[in-house]
Amino acid sequence: MLALGLSVSAGVPSTASAVTLMDLLRGGPGKVERERERQERSLPGVTQPGIAATRDVDPEPLPRVAGPRYYTYKADSTRVIDSSKFSSGLAGVKVSATPEIAKAVEAYYNAGGAPIWVSNGDISERASAVLAFFETVGDSGLNPADYAVSAPSQDVTASISAEPQAQVQNVALTDEQNIPPAMMQFELALSVKVLTYVQDTARGRVDPNKLSGYHDFKRKTVNLAPVLKLASMSPDVGAYLRSREPSNVEYQALKAELVKLRNEDRDSTSKIAVPTDLVLKPGENNVEMAMVVKAIEHRSSAGLKTEHAMTLAGYQQTPEYTPDLVDLVKSFQAENGLKADGVIGRATVRAMTGDSNEAKIAKLEVAMEQVRWLPADLGDRFVFINQPAFMAYYHNEGKEDFGMKVVIGSKANQTYFFQDEIQTVEFNPYWGVPQSIIVNEMLPKLRRDPSYLDRQGYEVSVNGRTVSSSSVDWYGSTNAISVRQPPSSDNALGDLKILFPNSHAIYMHDTPAKSFFSRDMRALSHGCIRLVDPRRMAAAVLGTSINDVDKQIAAGQNRAVQVPGKIPVYVAYFTAWPDKDGHVQYFDDVYDRDSYVMKAFDATTKTRSSSI
Known part of the structure; x- marks a missing residue:
């Protein structure tokens, strides 16, 4: 053994890394390095270290990561109300409604609910009040045609009035056997319209998630079960229906503006x-x-x-x-x-x-619809980002504390319309580069110059293992590849980011590109919200001072701080919106989204008119 040891040492240079017997048995001093290289090569999309990923043949076409798309709106489906268990006069009457409304109608009449809109063979005063109210809903940004019900012809009511008085007196409120089918049709149809109005004014006529992939809302569930009973008991059914409107100050300001424009002297x-x-x-x-x-x-x-x-x-x-x-x-x-x-x-x-009155009215109608997608109460403390205004507002104790300029997504990289809750402020952040940017923007450069990210200081990993940019086969799939930019003065997120975790990877952040804030049209980002004064916003949501935020940044450490309490953030899209004084301002429809809402209005009205 000694001789073997000497012969081995005699053939190796005398250095600190000289081969030992155990080295020889394990494969020599390069074994560890060779194993590391082998493991790195085994990662998907990684070539031999030091060898650039080049191709002698024509490269494959560059892939693209496509963004969400806009849809052709389809109104809510309807079904025929099951009237088989209704009282005899209503049994067999065929009226259609959306499933939620059909269920509420069936529950009321199956439980023996008395007719509300028909009395003694004629439409009741209560029905007349509802029909009159529906003629005014245009002031609420709704379409009266969505709630129109044709009253039975005078011939129908006259035929009952001509019957002997004694027979008419025997037609009790709960006995519909002698009431013509047209009257019973009217009874159910008006109940459907009342419920439709209540649902519309609470959550909107349109399902925003069916407009585009950029809309992301949990659609509200409206409790319709007590509505018909309350309508039957209310001494002023018009006032009851009016009370179902949103009461927040933003909605009321929009409504007042709409009424003013409709009544304005157009001389x-x-x-x-x-x-x-x-x-x-x-x-x-x-x-x-x-x-x-x-x-x-x-x-x-x-x-x-x-x-x-x-x-x-x-x-x-x-x-x-x-x-x-x-x-x-x-x-x-x-x-x-x-x-x-x-x-x-x-x-x-x-x-x-500004816009013409007609254009303003259209924007107001869309805005009032969209308010209904949001919570009835936005909260005492929240952040409201209005994309068409290129502004973000911080509200505290129910009033606007301050507003600031923002940069939003470009038309090719649109910012979504959604709501969430702010959770974290991260100082000196890393920027995790989205796949869309890796594929659509970085990949062409990387195919020409695989070491591009190494020189720029980005960190590249494949399946969680850090590798050099030059070792990656940029002609293969990028699904397992992640790229991030460490904290620095050049970091795309600047000094901080404000996170409200969501599936769209959208957040508020600082930016080194300060010149963009001097522009009037600021749809220039990849989708996230860039803040002109991020330190002020961070201090506000953290409940601390700007000086404290400055210290956190000056420390130079990547650090995440939890936001105390729940702070809603509304990443909204309103081309008409009131300022803090209640004065409605109008903005350009930078993404052309209002037109999709208006098309959805038309589709909804068409479906509703054909279902009664």
Whole structure:
């Protein structure tokens, strides 16, 4: 053994890593390294270390990760109400309804519920009150046609009135044998419409999840069981139905605006017209200045008008764009989320003149529908992100504390419409690169230059094992590959991110690309919400100071801090929405989503009109 040991040592250089007998038996000093290389090569998509993944043949076409799509809306399906167990007059009457409403109708009449809308062979006063109420639901952003029920013809009611008085007196409220089938049809049809209205006003006419893959809501379940009984007992059934509307301040502000627009005097002398191609800089003169001031006075909030009351009162219709008018315009621009530079251009004119009444009404109807998708009470403390406004608002104790500019997803990488709860603030975060960015944006570079991510400082792993970017076969599947960017001054998430875990991988975060916030149109991200002042938002949701947030970041450590309590976050999409003073503002439909809601309205009305 000794001789073997000497002969081995004689053939090996005298270094700290000289071969021992055990090394020889185990495969030599390179065994561990060779085993590591073997394991790395065994990972899917990994080539031999140090050998770039190149191809001599034509490469496969680049794959794409497709985003969600928009759907052709299909209204809720209906079924025929089972009236076989109803009292004799109603048995066999055929009326269709959605399953939830059909179930509520069946429960009421199967339990012996008396007719509500028919009395002594004629429609009751209660029915007349409901029909009159349904004619007014347009003020609530609903379509009266969705609740229309044709009253039986006068011939039907007259035939009963002509019968001997004694026979009519024998037609008790609960005895429908002598009531014509048309009346019983009306009874059930109106019950369906009453229940439909109650359900619509609580959760909306449209199922948002059937609009697109970008809509993600748990649709509300409405308790319809007591509705018909309450309607039969209410001394003022119209008031009862009206009470079912949302009562939150946002909905009420939208409704007030809708009523105002519908009743507004549309005389041409009241219209404000500013040329859309107007460009006016501070110090210049323009005859349109008077119309600009009038437009700002008409469109601005009460707070802004109070702040600039002296300027507005003292303006003499002159064409000069004076410093006090520049300050007025800057305030108006800031209030509307525009760059407050005092230069009047296309975006500022658009904010001044707004949409036509018809376009505003359409936006209000969509907005009121979407409010119904949200909780009836948004909460005392919450974050509300309105994508078309490119703004995020923090509410505390039931009122808006502050708002800030945001950057949202581009049209190709749209931000979803959903709600969640904020859970964590992560300081000095890692950025886990989404598969869509790896495939759609990084992959073309990586096929040309496999070491690209190594040079950029990204971490690459395959099935959880860290590997070099240059060792990955970027022509294969990327499903097992993950890429992340460590904390740094160049990190795409900046100094912090605010997490509300969801299946869409959307969160709020800082960004090194600060210049984007100076733009008016800020649909520029990959889908997440970039904040202009992330430290302020982080301090607010954590219930701490901005100074404390600064210290956490300065420590340089990646650290996640739990948010105390539950803070809802609404990643919303409203082209009409009230500001903190209740003044409704209108925004461009950056993703063209309103049109899909309006098409869904039409599909719903068509289905409902054919089911009765």
